[in-house]
Amino acid sequence: MDRASLDQIDQKIFAELTRNARVSHAELATKVLLSRNAVRQRIDRMERHGLIQGYTIVTGPSGQVPVSAFLMVYRKDRVRGADVITVLRSIPEVVLCDVVSGDFDLLLRVEARSLARIQEIWEQVAALPGVTNTVTAMTLSSVVRRDPIGVTGME
Structure with missing residues (x-):
């Protein structure tokens, strides 16, 4: 599985997690029009396939865009x-x-x-x-x- 093989909903979930890895499953569910459980299952699948390999803290000046x-x-x-x-x-x-x-x-x-x-x-x-x-x-x-x-x- 790679990013290109993700459907539109998975891409939205991935983009939201990229922007804010701490976003709740409930908030993601609202944004992508799925249940919390469905969002959790999709995230679990992306983790199993290595698309999401961890969650981290990135420090630096607030608002800085590389x-x-x-x-x-x-x-x-x-x-x-x-x-x-x-x-x-x-x-x-x-x-x-x-x-x-x-x-x-x-x-x-x-x-x-x-x-x-x-x-x-x-x-x-x-x-x-x-x-x-x-x-x-x-x-x-x-x-x-x-x-x-x-x-x-x-x-």
Whole structure:
């Protein structure tokens, strides 16, 4: 068993555990629309197959993200491309997804723990049926990073 062989529910569970290894089975169950027991069984299976090999504490400055990238996504149909956006909303490392004007349709900011995870996300996005092409730009450094001030209506 490898990450590519996981179904969508297992991928969501895995992503939630990657983001917060202490999340309760009850909370996971709510997020993936399964019972607590079903979530526990899926986690147990991932542990048995070696996908989850342990739980650890990672220390470091709060909010520090080691790797980030921008993905520019070209969709087949700009008007009816909601399926792509639905999948993007389910990927916890996608911290920004804007519909933009110009040559490409969506601008994503992806923040992950490793370059390998960025690549996994890129492969997942590029393989979506509604995506025709992607362009990726790795972030070398962030010189300005702030929350919007005085802007209402932001999600």
